[in-house]
Amino acid sequence: MSLATNLRHELAATIGSQSWQAAVEVVPRELFLGDAVYRHEPEHGWVPVHRSDMSRDDWLALAYTDETWVTQIDGVMAEDATDPVALLRPTSSSTLPGLVVRMLEAAEIREGDKVLEIGTGTGYSTALMCQRLGNDAVTSIEYDPIVAGRAREAITAAGYAPTLVEGDGLYGYAENAEYDRLIATCSVRTIPQAWPQQVRAGGTITTPMSGWMGETAFAHLTVAGDGTARGRFLEDDLYFMTARSHLPPPRPPLVSGVGDARKSRIDPSTLQGGTALWVAQLAVPQAQVSWGGDATFVVDVGTGSRAETRQDLAGGWTVRQHGRVKLWDEVENAIETWQDAGQPHQSGFGLTVTRERQWVWLGEPGGPSWDLPA
Template identity: 65%
Template sequence: MSDTATELRLALAARLGSAGWREALRRVPREPFLGEAVYRADGNRADRWVPVRRAEMGQDDWLSLAYADQTWVTQVGGILAENAPDVVVGQPGSSSTLPSLVVLMLEAARISEGDKVLEIGTGTGYSTSLMCARLGEKAVTTVEYDPMVAARAEKAISAVGYAPTCVVGDGMNGYAANAAYDKVISTCSVRVIPLPWLWQVRSGGTITTPMWGWMGGVAFAHLTVADDGTASGRFLEDDLCFMAARTHLAPPRPPIITGIGQARPSRIDPAILRNDTALWVAQLAAPQAQCSWGEDTTILLDVGTGSRADTKPAPAGGWTVYQHGPLRLWDAVEEAILTWQGAGSPHQSGFGLTVSTDSQRVWLGTPGGPDWRLPA
């Protein structure tokens, strides 16, 4: 390994490493996990990605890229960057997350020596290898949904000297063969906590995962599993967001016609939904709905029921909402926002989550406060 790579790796560890993770950062190089190419955003269109190839750069430039505290996309539209013929149009499917966020996630999960960990979402394998360096490879099980991404990651993990249990499959099912785990950590965002995770964690163990919904609201959950098999905890202050689990993605959204259905004045300014926490709250109230904005319009659409709501400024001031379909989406969102505002508009960390086999309940303030059920 070149002196430049060593110097950059040690500098990264010095900048980012907490007492617990500094040595792992010093030991695990990042460049093997980027493979032979990564994508950079085109800049002109959000869905266009340009491959940046290692072979077309000087070694020092490639290493500087690898050790930048930056996320590098490695797969778009099912095409790995090293296989991209030219510009690729599509959505990212895998990436090497910026190292500071990787460390933040590991610290939030409170992983330490002696823990047996299930990682959901191997990705490039960098975080997997950091855990192997600290915990030992036998303590780490990692699950990746995409076979192509999994094969690439396992090759990189092996190249840096580790052999954890690498599983190709749906991480929402966990991996029962190596249970029980002390910690489950997810590097993909989920709509709800998959019940197999609950069943595969020992009593007193934890589940740490970013959560995301179809409106785009996010929160960061850290739950402790109780003796009765339930799990509960508050959301954390950090607003982490990772790519959504592929099986939790929203259905395709058709175009809709606005301004139809029953009309009434809105009790809230629709612009409130551009606040991150307010969007999270709105999503709790209408979890099957998707949200979009026009120049002066906010639109909610529930594809499953065909229910919709849209708002626009009223000529005399305020806003008019139009609602159509079996569900009154704006009624539910409006009531949740007013409840949240009445409690002082707290951040997501002012909420908590309790998970059981029967239900998943987000509560405001305390477990006995106002609550909303996550979708089954």
């Protein structure tokens, strides 16, 4: 048995259900990493690691480590980079296989299903689905033409032939509809209107959802016969890169000491991450959050509204708000509603999607709710 085969079996034994383990044992992940990946080093940034600079055994060991390997930074493929890249944003990666399998399991994909994948990426997850479901059952869309071309080469080299589409996955792919499962390997702010229209009644949409404050929840929705969809957020805490058209705009410069002052009812450090930040994001979906020194800033790019909180020497916090939208009022109200409900994880919330609006609800569909941006 070859080293690659041994490593695939060892990796498969550590992740997922038996059905997906069988696929992991077969699909050669090394083909999907191309000729180089980026490795993050705190002192240098994103450092390109080229296959040509490693032994074959070392490259295979890297490929079959259950880790995410970034393959593109701000549009630059790792194989085209010669020097470390700092302060730029990863734009494509080979997600760690354990997380890929968790995503496929959460989508409840099984034999006989017809699947639309939004975000081909390197093509590794596409190949896993082809291995289990067959080529004709899998359609995958990739926005970036360079990433799409590399994925096509790798998928073909691995012996698979799904429908591969270069385009904007937010529009789905109506030509092969209807689908039993739609699965997104990128995060979205809202569910694109095309998605429920291309999934059969009783089919599902599984996607990470993130907002402009950077926190994510994992939605699993069932589509109804009228094209609406409803479901809950799952317990998995996972992160996928955000669809490029759903990324936040550049944040304006932070200005301190502006606006009417009052005492804050909540501790701003609550917004450092986790479900509390996600709830704040629901309350003010057009806003971004930043920290500077002892201050927390919330800025609405669209209206120019802003809030700034600082700790008082005598205890507590002072908030200053400026602009048409009282951002901190909205954040406080949402956080207090969540706290009164026992501070549940994102899985304590659900989502309803219609043609007219989308809203997240707490507890049950009739509970407190927040509209997602149109």
